[in-house]
Amino acid sequence: MKTKLTLALERTLYDYCREAGTMAVEEVTMPNDAGIVDTLSYQELPSGDIEWRCYELKVTKSDFHSKAKLSFVGHYNYFVLPLKLYQAVATEIPAGIGVLIYRPFTKELLATATETPTAPGYLTVMRPPRRRELAVPASQLTTRFIAAQAREVHKAKQMATGLKTFSTERLYQELKKRHQHYDVYDPEANFYDQFIADTQTTAVTALQDELDALNLEHHQLLEQLRSQRS
Template identity: 50%
Template sequence: MKTQLTTDMEEALYYYCLEQGDVVVEEVTMPDDQGIVDTLSCRFLTTGELEWRCYEIKATKADFRSKAKLSFIGHYNYFLLPLALYDAVKEEIPDRIGVMVYRPYDGSFTQDLLSPGMLTIVKNARRQELEVDHGRLTQRFMASQAREVRKAKMVAKGLSLYPSEQLFQELKKREISSLTATDSRFYQKFLADLENQTIADLRTELSLLKVEKELHHKKARRRRTEALE
C-alpha cells in the first residue's frame, strides 16, 4: 500500500510531466519481463520520433534498496526521491540515471495548486538506447492509459455501478458502534434520505393506483350505459 508521501510524489510528477508537454501514465508493465515502471512519459519530438522517460519513485531507504526490479529501459531514466533520501543514497545511484528531488509545499501558498510539491532535477540522466521494442512499449503504454480511462469512468458513475444488494451488504458491515462521529452523521443522513425516498415512492404509487382505479370505474360505467342502450 502506498504511503501518503509516495502518493504526493506521484501526483507531483504527473503534473510536472504534463507541464513539459509529455503524455504520462503511472504503473506500466514493461515488455520482455522488464518489471513495472512507476511512471512512464512519452514526448513527441519535432523530428516525429517518440522519446521515452521512465521514473522510479522511492520514499525510503528500504524502498530504494529493495530487490524490486528497476524498469530503467527508456531513453532517459530517473529516480524521484525526497531531498533527505537523495542526500543519504546519492553515492549509490548509477551515473546514467538521473535524479529528481521532491519538496512538499509548506502550506504558505494561498492559491489553489494542482501539485502537492515541487520537483527539481539535481542530476541529469544520460540518454541511452531504448532497451525494449518500441512498438511493444507503445502498446503497453496505450493499454495502461485505457486502464486509467476505465477507472475514471467508473469513478464518474460512482455507486450506480453497484447492485443494491452489494451496497446493502456493505452497509450492514458498518456497525453504528464502529463509525466515527462524521461517519455516523452520514449514515444517519443516508437512512433518513432512504426513508424519505421510500415514503415519496409509496405516495407516487398510491396516486397512480387511485388514477388507475378511477379509470377502471369510468370504463365500468361506460359498459353499463352501452348495455342499456
C-alpha cells in the same frame, strides 16, 4: 498499498510531466520480464521522433534497496525521491540515471501563492539523466503505454457511474484501506470524518427543510382559521 508520501510524489510527477508537455501514465508493465515502470511518459518531438522517459518513485531506504526490478528502459530514466532519502542514497545511484527531488509545499509558500496548486509539492532536477538506447522495442512501449491508459480510462468510467457498481463488501474494503492513513490531527483530510460530517449535515438540512415545511403549513392553517372566524 501506497503511502501518503508515495501518492504525493505520484501526483506531483504527473503534473510535472503535463507541464513539460508530455503524456504520462502510472504502473506500466514492461515486456520480456523487464518489470513495471512506476511512471512512463511519452513525448513527440518537433523532429517527429518519440522520446520515452521512465520514473521510479522511492520514499524510504528499504524501498530504494528493494529487490524489485528497476524498469529503466527509456531514453531517459529517473529516480524521484524526497530530499532526505536522496542525501542518504546519493552515492548508490548509477551513473546516467537522473534524480528529481520532491519537496512539499509549506504553509508559508502556499500563503504567497497567487493560485491554488494542483499538486501537494514540486520537483527540482538534482541530477540530469543521460540519454540511452531503448531497452525494449519502441512498438512494445507504445502498446503497453496505450494499455495502461485504457486501464485508467476504465477506472474513471467506473467512478463516473457512481458507487452503485460496487458491492457493499468492496466499499467496506476501500474504507478499511483509507483507515490506514487516518490522521488524528487533521480530521478534514480523513475520508471517514468527511463522510460522517456530510451525513450529519445532510440530516440536519433535511430536518430543517421538514421543520420549515411544517411551520409554513401551520401558518397557513392559522390563517385559514382566522379568515373563517372573521
